[in-house]
Amino acid sequence: MLEASSGVIEAGVQSSQERNEVLAVTALLASLKDVRVATAFFRRRAMLNLLQETPLFQELTRDIVEQAEQRGEQRGEQRGRIVGRLQLLQRLFEHKFGPLPEELQESLEAIADVAELDRLALILIDAPDVETFKSQVQPIA
Known part of the structure; x- marks a missing residue:
C-alpha cells in the first residue's frame, strides 16, 4: 500500500520539496502499522536524508534533543x-x-x-x- 500511495504522490505533487515531505509523512503513517516496511521504504528510496530535512522531523528531533539535554542537566x-x-x-x-x-x-x-x-x-x-x-x-x- 505504501508503494501504491507513493506512486500517486509522485504523479500528483509537482514540487519536489512538497513531494518529499508528503512521502515522508506517508511513510511515517505507514510505520504505525509496520515499522520495518517504512524503514525499508526510506532506505530503498534513499529518503533518510530527505526525512531529516522535513520540518516535522527537525521539530521532533529538536524536541527530543532538548528533553535529553534537560534530563542530562x-x-x-x-x-x-x-x-x-x-x-x-x-x-x-x-x-x-x-x-x-x-x-x-x-x-x-x-x-x-x-x-x-x-x-x-x-x-x-x-x-x-x-x-x-x-x-x-x-x-x-
Missing part, C-alpha cells in the same frame, strides 16, 4: 548536589573527629539521596562520638 545538577553534600560531610567529620575511615567513606558515597545526606550532616553536628554517627549510616548492602 537535571542528572548533573543532582549529582553535583550529592557530591557537594558528601564533601561537606567529610570536612565536618574530619574537623570534628579526624580522618574519615575508608569503610565509612564508602558507605557515605553509596548514598544517592540529598535528603539523607542532609540528615546525616545534622546528626554529625550533634554526635558526641564517631560510633554515634556511624550507627546512623546504613552500611553498603
Whole structure:
C-alpha cells in the first residue's frame, strides 16, 4: 500500500520539496502499522536524508534533543548536589573527629539521596562520638 500511495504522490505533487515531505509523512503513517516496511521504504528510496530535512522531523528531533539535554542537566545538577553534600560531610567529620575511615567513606558515597545526606550532616553536628554517627549510616548492602 505504501508503494501504491507513493506512486500517486509522485504523479500528483509537482514540487519536489512538497513531494518529499508528503512521502515522508506517508511513510511515517505507514510505520504505525509496520515499522520495518517504512524503514525499508526510506532506505530503498534513499529518503533518510530527505526525512531529516522535513520540518516535522527537525521539530521532533529538536524536541527530543532538548528533553535529553534537560534530563542530562537535571542528572548533573543532582549529582553535583550529592557530591557537594558528601564533601561537606567529610570536612565536618574530619574537623570534628579526624580522618574519615575508608569503610565509612564508602558507605557515605553509596548514598544517592540529598535528603539523607542532609540528615546525616545534622546528626554529625550533634554526635558526641564517631560510633554515634556511624550507627546512623546504613552500611553498603
